[in-house]
Amino acid sequence: MGIKLPLFIVTGASGSGKTYVVQELRGIMPNFDVFDPDHIVEFIGHDWEKVRNIWLRVAQNIAQSGRMTIICGSMMPWDIEKCVDFPCFKQVYYLNLHCNDETRERRLRERDWSVEMIQEHKNFAKALLDIADKDFDPPMPTIDTTDTDVTLVASQIKEWVLRYV
Template sequence: MAIVCLGCGEYVETKVEKEKEIRICPDCGYEEKFKLLPLFIITGASGVGKTTIVKRLREVLTDSEIFDTDEMHAADWQQARSNWLKVAFQIAQSGRHTVLCGTMMRHDIEDCDHFRFFRHVYYINLHCDDAARESRLRARPQWRGVTEEFIADHKRFAQWLLDNAAIEYEPPMPTIDNTNINDVEAARQISSWVNHWR
């Protein structure tokens, strides 16, 4: 993503040297230090409670910023993802970590402009069994548009996440199954995972 260089004032696409935590103007060579922190993403199929877990995470990860990504929509979903990474990057410059709660796929995140400004992006899969997922989805208000096809799609997607956690993600994406645990316990497990990797 192009920015205004603080050295020459030109609008440029900076080069990034992660090892030195600097971005470099290709025109004048001005070097700007930046904080290179990891980013954390809680993904999962619909119905697992990604939105619900946000409040509990804020109670246990008080030194991090926790966001429900559904709070910022865009007609272009890739632009919305890019915007979330820009927000997370700015937060990182204050030395704070960001946890994004929303269905985000690795390849979509890696296509974002600001992906290169993070030390690593870690994913965790929030999961529940099919019976719990179906019950939760059917309990949603009518305006949410839950159909039989939607339920079937997210059952398949949930299985795909389980099947590909060790194939598509590095390190392998862990799974927290909240079928039979409450939000407090799920948040505690997610907090331990975040603290392990940061």
Template sequence: MHTDIPVVDTDEGEPVVRCTECGHRQPFTRLPLYCLTGPSGTGKSTVARLLLPRLADRFVVLEQDVLWTAGLRDPAHNHRAFRSAWLRMAAMIHQSGRPVVLCGTVVPPEFELLPERPLFDGIHYLALVCEPTMLAERLRARPAWREWDEPRIAEMLDYAAWVRETAADMAPPVSLLDTTHTSVKETADDVCAWIERGGR
């Protein structure tokens, strides 16, 4: 089945995916996708490790950076191939009946406009954030091989400020969870609660 541009039809009740070339149709399970996002240094990867044992019986928790390979790095197109690959993978995992929790830096404009977006019954975004001073300290404390020099840290602080300022105005809005003064366990508790409430 040709699937370069997946089309999901829902006008007949149950959703089906339709091939744009031959018209072949087959049933398709549309589930919500949960994105745990936020600037680098806010605790996404650390929290994700705590989510695994707590959600493994109902959700599939995935780390976005695992697919950050040379073939998917296309900065000229806002890393579209990378993001499209993740949406397609998550949609295929959903066919098993378990929603995906995707942990990595992403905001609605990077997913919502892609042709793969209709494969999901909603994408929910929760961004971890923290105070600028704390964020800078966390990034400076990282090993040298991760290359967090001052210009790169300043860039991430600008990105963090942008996320805070625009989260409520994005479509859909991005929920914020401040990790400045909370333990990793407390943050994981809050993230689990958000997921279990259906991203609300």
């Protein structure tokens, strides 16, 4: 099977800043490959199982070159564990980006989201906070992006990743 390296997933409900932090992470972590999984949705649609399997395959192939991957997308352990390439990783680590409800609502309204979808993601964000310590191994840390500059968020993510490499 080759090299088994860890995989890092920066998760969070929509509007938390996952896409926003990708470019900054690429700049400060040039030895890692950083991806936003939503970038392939326009080509393959909203088949989230397929999206997850594709990204884990990409990360697994990158690992064979001795490099590690950070995926910035809403991905949960119970879904990732079903992926074909899940056993190819030494460990999968999760970090949660979070913002307060008002900020999330503003960010998602700017994307023309419906009231129902915004509420769904507020609920998801709350659920992530509730399960961070019990459904993730190791427990999932949270970074609040409400008023935090993207540069600081990226540096906090970098510190978290470097703890495990």
